[in-house]
């Protein structure tokens with residue numbers, strides 16, 4: 217303990233004891249002195265017992281994070297924008313939940329050790345009961361934004377820190393989280409932190425509004441401001457109404473404004489707002505039926521409203537409920553997709569672009585390459601593409617080139633005459649190319665096709681005829697080939713493993729399917745796959761959102777089938793999901809940056825992550841990814857990944 221810590225302890229002891237003389241001269245704000253008092257009287261803390269910052273173990277932190285998962289996702293953009301502004305001045309950003317646990321964090325990785333020791337880190341517990349007076353804890357206890365600077369802290373451990381915290385409220389008025397910015401070192405006068413506090417307030421308001429708009433995207437929302445130019449870009453007040461015109465949500469500023477207007481006592485930060493359920497007519501001189509007049513349209517229509525008691529005028533626009541919340545409208549001007557292609561997408565914009573390109577290619581005389589990670593739905597796409605075009609009444613034939621031995625692939629594809637080779641039997645066999653005549657031949661894993669077969673396939677495509685093994689006369693065929701590979705075919709060409717001339721003929725057009733983890737329509741996919749089979753608890757849904765889905769749609773489909781088989785209650789719960797799903801550590805922003813810098817290919821990184829999460833249980837990982845154990849071993853071998861169990865001691 218150093219000298220300044222000793223002096224600080226003496227000050228706190230004197231202040232909280234019945235020392236009237238000391239209280240008169242104490243320089244600290246009333247909010248700080250009240251908090252010191254709470255620390256002693258309510259939480260039984262002893263100022264002379266310094267305690268190091270408390271960081272929760274990962275499994276406990278995970279539970280806190282899960283509860284706030286959806287909110288964290290929405291808040292992230294705001295956190296990163298704030299961090300970019302304050303990082304150069306040595307601040308970190310913390311987002312805590314309503315228990316004071318840091319569930320998201322952005323800070324300087326190079327200072328990780330000292331930040332962690334000071335508790336400016338993921339998992340740090342900053343409630344008053346644990347840490348004494350501190351910005352997060354005191355903002356939680358009072359529901360008010362404040363700066364806790366140096367000696368304002370109760371525990372002398374923290375007196376080097378300067379922290380500013382702002383409560384974030386949910387649309388029902390309850391304190392949901394705390395946004396905090398903190399610095400390990402800062403100049404002495406507390407007044408220097410005014411700007412930091414204002415910046416945190418500004419970003420907290422933006423995060424709160426983003427959360428509000430997300431939660432109320434299916435309701436009528438009024439955006440209000442005393443100044444006309446700000447209504448659209450940065451409204452002060454947001455209020456949501458149901459179809460009958462009853463208030464069902466507000467941002468914090470709107471809550472305080474309406475409470476004042478109606479002369480209602482400000483609600484406690486941890487209770488629900490007493491404004492909920494009030495009819496719009498009781499608040500403004502309008503009715504729910506007038507809202508369409510203020511629809512924020514291309515012409516930017518705005519109206520004015522008067523508060524019902526004070527008569528004060530506010531500028532207003534109204535946002536009408538989204539029509540299909542579970543299936544976002546993508547681009548109304550976009551070309552309509554044929555039903556089989558449209559059925560592949562629940563609103564992901566990247567996928568939509570690819571599907572629209574595909575729709576234009578439907579009847580073009582081109583072969584198509586589909587690229588995408590394993591299980592991303594390449595065959596599903598190929599079938600939908602076939603069903604959407606003019607060949608739809610003709611056969612769709614699929615062959616996985618990696619699944620049949622190279623010695624058989626020739627006769628399977630090209631067919632053979634009786635006795636044309638040993639093992640050919642005494643019956644002729646039509647090859648798949650002939651089976652697909654008039655329709656589509658889907659060649660999966662074409663990158664694994666042996667070079668000699670590539671030469672023969674090229675001849676079929678060039679001459680539009682096939683010569684079965686042992687035959688002397690070719691048979692005319694008209695096929696469209698859709699090929700798929702999880703290899704990047706261009707690279708195979710460069711390495712001499714794939715014929716360039718075949719590659720260019722096959723790749724008349726290339727469609728790339730996004731990985732599941734980057735798709736924005738996960739909820740839609742889940743609901744589609746579960747339709748009529750089971751419903752899902754919110755916690756289980758969160759687990760699915762947290763998972764990285766290295767096996768993409770196949771892994772998702774397998775996971776849901778597993779959960780449907782396991783669940784016994786009313787809904788699928790997290791415990792019904794397969795091992796490893798939702799238990800993989802969610803990637804933090806800092807980690808995300810680190811991952812992209814690693815040299816390993818993306819697929820290898822995901823494979824490693826899954827193996828780690830499943831503690832190197834190969835069967836579990838293969839099941840999760842929807843592939844066989846042999847395929848898993850092949851992939852591990854390809855990237856030089858060795859299980860720790862097989863490493864030499």
Ligand SMILES: Nc1ncnc2c1ncn2[C@@H]1O[C@H](COP(=O)(O)OP(=O)(O)OP(=O)(O)O)[C@@H](O)[C@H]1O
Pocket residue numbers: 559560588589590591592593594595596597660661700702745768769770771773774
């Ligand atoms: N659009 C979809 N809707 C529902 N389930 C789908 C969809 N696409 C794929 N799936 C699921 O994922 C599984 C794998 O799909 P598909 O075989 O099309 O993927 P792939 O990319 O061709 O896989 P691979 O790379 O292993 O060949 C399907 O069996 C199905 O369970």
